[in-house]
Amino acid sequence: MIRQIVDWLEERTGLETAIRSFLYEEIPGSSGWHQVFGSIAAFMFMVQAFTGIMLAFNYAPTPGEAYNSLKYIMAELTGGSLMRGLHHWGASMMIVVVVLHMCQVFLWGAYKKPREATWIIGVVLLLITLAFGLTGYLLPWDNRAYWGTVVTTKIAASAPLIGPYLERLMGSDGSIGVVTFTRFYAAHVLLLPPITLILMALHILLVRKHGVAPAAIETKPPKKFYPGQVYKDTVAIFATFVLLFVLAVSAKVPLERLADPTDTSYIPKPDWYFLFLYELLKYFPGSLEIVGSVILPGLAVLGLFLIPFIDRAKLAQLRHRTVAFAVLGIAAMLWTGLTVQAVVNAPKPLELNTELLDAPPLPWQEMAPAEIAGIGYYRRENCAACHGPGKSAPDLTKPTSHKTAEWMIKYFKAPQEMVPGSAMPPLQLPDSQLNTLAAFLLQLNVKNASVLETTPNFAVDGAILYQKQQCGACHVINGEGQKLGPGLNGIALRRSKAWIVEHFVNPEKMSPDTSMPPYKFKPKDMEAITSFLLALPKV
Amino acid sequence: MDRRTFQLTGIYGLWALMGAAMATPALIYLLFPPKARKKTDFVEAADLKELTVNAPEEIVFRRDRADGWKITTEKTSAWVVKTAANEAIAFAPSCTHLGCAFHWDERKKEFICPCHTSGFAMDGKVLSGPAPRALDRYQIKVQGTKLMIGEVVKG
Numbered sequence: 001m002i003r004q005i006v007d008w009l010e011e012r013t014g015l016e017t018a019i020r021s022f023l024y025e026e027i028p029g030s031s032g033w034h035q036v037f038g039s040i041a042a043f044m045f046m047v048q049a050f051t052g053i054m055l056a057f058n059y060a061p062t063p064g065e066a067y068n069s070l071k072y073i074m075a076e077l078t079g080g081s082l083m084r085g086l087h088h089w090g091a092s093m094m095i096v097v098v099v100l101h102m103c104q105v106f107l108w109g110a111y112k113k114p115r116e117a118t119w120i121i122g123v124v125l126l127l128i129t130l131a132f133g134l135t136g137y138l139l140p141w142d143n144r145a146y147w148g149t150v151v152t153t154k155i156a157a158s159a160p161l162i163g164p165y166l167e168r169l170m171g172s173d174g175s176i177g178v179v180t181f182t183r184f185y186a187a188h189v190l191l192l193p194p195i196t197l198i199l200m201a202l203h204i205l206l207v208r209k210h211g212v213a214p215a216a217i218e219t220k221p222p223k224k225f226y227p228g229q230v231y232k233d234t235v236a237i238f239a240t241f242v243l244l245f246v247l248a249v250s251a252k253v254p255l256e257r258l259a260d261p262t263d264t265s266y267i268p269k270p271d272w273y274f275l276f277l278y279e280l281l282k283y284f285p286g287s288l289e290i291v292g293s294v295i296l297p298g299l300a301v302l303g304l305f306l307i308p309f310i311d312r313a314k315l316a317q318l319r320h321r322t323v324a325f326a327v328l329g330i331a332a333m334l335w336t337g338l339t340v341q342a343v344v345n346a347p348k349p350l351e352l353n354t355e356l357l358d359a360p361p362l363p364w365q366e367m368a369p370a371e372i373a374g375i376g377y378y379r380r381e382n383c384a385a386c387h388g389p390g391k392s393a394p395d396l397t398k399p400t401s402h403k404t405a406e407w408m409i410k411y412f413k414a415p416q417e418m419v420p421g422s423a424m425p426p427l428q429l430p431d432s433q434l435n436t437l438a439a440f441l442l443q444l445n446v447k448n449a450s451v452l453e454t455t456p457n458f459a460v461d462g463a464i465l466y467q468k469q470q471c472g473a474c475h476v477i478n479g480e481g482q483k484l485g486p487g488l489n490g491i492a493l494r495r496s497k498a499w500i501v502e503h504f505v506n507p508e509k510m511s512p513d514t515s516m517p518p519y520k521f522k523p524k525d526m527e528a529i530t531s532f533l534l535a536l537p538k539v
Numbered sequence: 540m541d542r543r544t545f546q547l548t549g550i551y552g553l554w555a556l557m558g559a560a561m562a563t564p565a566l567i568y569l570l571f572p573p574k575a576r577k578k579t580d581f582v583e584a585a586d587l588k589e590l591t592v593n594a595p596e597e598i599v600f601r602r603d604r605a606d607g608w609k610i611t612t613e614k615t616s617a618w619v620v621k622t623a624a625n626e627a628i629a630f631a632p633s634c635t636h637l638g639c640a641f642h643w644d645e646r647k648k649e650f651i652c653p654c655h656t657s658g659f660a661m662d663g664k665v666l667s668g669p670a671p672r673a674l675d676r677y678q679i680k681v682q683g684t685k686l687m688i689g690e691v692v693k694g
Contacts, residue, residue: 047561050561050565054565054568054569057569058607060608065608065609068608068609069607069608071608072573072607072608075574076573076574076608077568077571077573077574078567078568078571078574079564079565079567079568079571080568082564082568083564083565083568227543227546227547227550228546230546230550231546231547231549231550234549234550234553234554235549235553237553237557238553238556238557241557241560245560
């Protein structure tokens with residue numbers, strides 16, 4: 001039955017003959033495990049195409065919706081984060097595999113006459129792979145994507161002569177927005193994939209035309225591509241696939257906060273394979289910049305293209321190709337050195353200290369700022385010296401000792417007038433602070449008494465400052481305050497310390513159109529209030 | 540097992556395995572509904588005082604609907620039949636046959652679908668035509684004289 005179908009198809013399409021002639025192609029006796037990388041690269045492209053299509057089924061390619069639809073893919077759809085994981089890590093692995101493939105071809109000298117065209121198409125495919133990485137990087141439209149692309153487009157714009165045209169082509173005249181995003185998306189899904197397919201087909205066709213490159217001295221007789229080499233390719237592909245799957249399942253794929261062009265605390269960083277270029281720029285100050293950004297990379301690419309024309313010597317055995325090994329070694333060392341340098345030198349992301357927020361909130365973190373400030377006055381006036389269980393003055397955590405706020409304020413000012421014979425000294429605090437203290441004492445009970453000891457000093461100092469400056473007239477903390485300005489709970493998840501400091505000094509600069517006045521705090525106070533704000537729990 | 544058979548088993552086995560490892564999550568990804576979504580809230584759609592008993596009326600109201608990664612506010616309609624002072628039925632506005640918008644034919648006293656002339660009684664039952672089941676109804680709540688409309692219940 002199957003035989004009949006195959007024969008029917010064969011008679012009309014010649015499919016069987018075509019497949020047979022593809023599989024039973026003769027390859028040199030020296031072929032083996034070192035030649036699996038090309039097949040892996042082709043396989044990785046298929047994985048990227050497939051997972052890319054899967055993602056596109058649920059991804060809305062506009063800056064307004066990209067981020068939310070991606071979040072939806074990852075959080076709401078079963079298997080969504082796996083699809084994105086495969087696509088994300090697949091991109092990185094694709095680059096590794098393509099580079100390994102090139103290294104193998106380079107070391108074995110497989111680019112030599114008559115295979116120059118195969119090599120050149122290969123270099124173009126490498127550049128296309130990098131272009132995929134570059135355009136795909138923007139698509140999540142988070143801070144990482146946005147800022148990374150800002151830097152990339154600026155580098156392209158600095159190119160001599162063609163810079164301004166490149167910038168216009170990328171739609172990034174001035175700033176990155178809908179135009180750049182749409183163009184990157186179109187390039188990523190409409191332009192690059194068919195070009196890749198066509199060039200891959202040409203590349204493979206040329207490999208077939210010239211045959212798989214033989215070694216300098218062939219000792220064994222030629223053999224068939226199938227099944228021996230196909231088996232080796234399959235095993236290598238399978239190993240790659242397992243690694244990719246494990247990465248996709250276990251390693252978190254970054255999705256940072258929504259792209260925020262006003263977030264000046266963000267430190268842009270390209271993906272790992274572009275880090276060396278990024279680092280290179282540090283060595284060329286001022287007008288020499290283009291040496292690092294355009295000229296050196298341009299020469300490197302030109303060098304790659306010209307390799308088959310520079311090395312025209314007769315093919316030598318692998319162990320005699322010392323120059324090739326040396327060149328590759330130096331290139332690898334330069335790349336590794338710059339990449340390591342970039343990783344080591346990377347400025348620590350301005351501490352977004354979220355540790356405090358990951359733990360369940362401590363009792364003091366849930367109190368209103370006025371109450372926390374009350375703890376401060378309680379401490380400053382040294383109330384605990386006399387008040388407390390087993391001490392001379394009443395234990396203020398017991399509800400029986402509670403009076404009205406009005407009574408307390410009078411009592412704070414002149415204790416003996418309210419309670420003749422009281423041993424309490426009058427408190428030398430302005431009315432507003434006495435109010436705060438009284439309000440806090442009314443909240444105090446046996447259950448929350450621990451806050452008197454456990455509330456950190458920075459929080460108390462910060463809260464006192466917050467009270468004095470009447471921040472609550474515009475901001476809400478733990479449900480207390482007016483909603484004119486943004487709520488401050490969980491601000492550590494949104495802003496860095498540096499950002500907050502800068503915002504106090506110059507609110508207009510950080511958020512244009514804000515109605516917040518500037519504040520000039522002493523360094524100690526600035527430290528206290530920012531630490532206090534950063535410790536506020538999420539609601 | 541000779542060398543050749545081993546290699547062939549390896550080739551077809553591993554490719555089948557990889558195919559399954561890609562196809563299974565892909566199918567789940569495409570076919571499984573999104574994880575728990577908030578149910579559509581009841582919204583106030585009509586005042587029963589303004590309706591006449593047994594006179595079906597088309598009511599248009601706005602509601603929020605979870606649509607993928609968005610909540611969209613959209614205009615929706617319902618055919619409301621007041622059955623008693625404080626009772627009503629609200630039909631979803633599309634024919635159970637192929638989803639065309641039907642309307643109330645005052646002369647024939649039935650709901651008529653213009654596409655394939657399905658006819659429905661005032662209680663939604665199929666009277667004629669190809670419609671496979673009675674009209675779909677909205678979940679409703681009556682608060683005082685206010686008619687609150689929730690989700691559509693199929694069938």
